Amino acid sequence: xxxxxxxxxxxxxxxxxxxxxxxxxxxxxxxxxxxxxxxxxxxxxxxxxxxxxxxxxxxxxxxxxxxxxxxxxxxxxxxxxxxxxxxxxxxxxxxxxxxxxxxxxxxxxxxxxxxxxxxxxxxxxxxxxxxxxxxxxxxxxxxxxxxxxxxxxxxxxxxxxxxxxxxxxxxxxxxx
Numbered sequence: 001x002x003x004x005x006x007x008x009x010x011x012x013x014x015x016x017x018x019x020x021x022x023x024x025x026x027x028x029x030x031x032x033x034x035x036x037x038x039x040x041x042x043x044x045x046x047x048x049x050x051x052x053x054x055x056x057x058x059x060x061x062x063x064x065x066x067x068x069x070x071x072x073x074x075x076x077x078x079x080x081x082x083x084x085x086x087x088x089x090x091x092x093x094x095x096x097x098x099x100x101x102x103x104x105x106x107x108x109x110x111x112x113x114x115x116x117x118x119x120x121x122x123x124x125x126x127x128x129x130x131x132x133x134x135x136x137x138x139x140x141x142x143x144x145x146x147x148x149x150x151x152x153x154x155x156x157x158x159x160x161x162x163x164x165x166x167x168x169x170x171x172x173x174x175x176x
Contacts, residue, residue, distance in 0.1 A: 010036060030072050037069040056104040057141065058172030067097070091148050094161070098145030105138045140164060 014036060017029025041047060041063065048063030055061035070093055074086065144164060147157045169175060 027076065030076050034069050034072040034076070037065050037072065041065040041069065057101040057168060058137075060173060061104065062100070067093075087153075088151070091151060091153060095145045095148030098141050098143075098148065098161075101141035102138050102145060105141060 010032075014029055014033050017025050017032060020026055020029065045063055045065065048061050048065065049055050049059065050062040052059075052061070074082070074089060074093075077086070077089075141164075144157070144161045148161075
């Protein structure tokens with residue numbers, strides 16, 4: 001009860017600082033948010049299973065917290081830097097997410113379904129057990145990474161990325 005109460009207090013303090021009209025307090029809120037997010041991801045979520053066998057985007061690794069932390073860190077950059085480099089930095093982060101997904105399909109053992117009763121529910125299942133599916137998912141994750149890294153940020157690239165994320169959420173995570 002004390003730990004949960006403390007977590008609520010920290011999160012309320014972050015929210016209050018982020019809503020403060022004074023830029024100095026707002027920046028403190030961002031710093032606290034970044035620190036809190038890293039703490040939650042490392043200590044609370046154990047890197048969201050990133051180092052576990054079979055970890056990939058479909059098993060929810062690395063989770064969303066690192067993206068929140070990186071977004072907060074981007075907002076901490078000076079306004080002049082953001083105007084000059086912000087769009088490229090955001091595109092690189094999004095492309096990096098997709099490259100991470102493709103890399104995890106290869107490095108961590110590929111396909112792994114944690115759905116109860118699924119025929120392939122064995123954690124750490126090797127992509128060799130389903131090489132075509134692993135190859136298709138590798139390309140599905142690598143494709144948007146290449147497009148974002150190549151500065152292709154047209155509406156169809158955003159729509160494709162969102163469609164893949166929606167499919168991952170539906171089929172890979174069962175809306176979890």
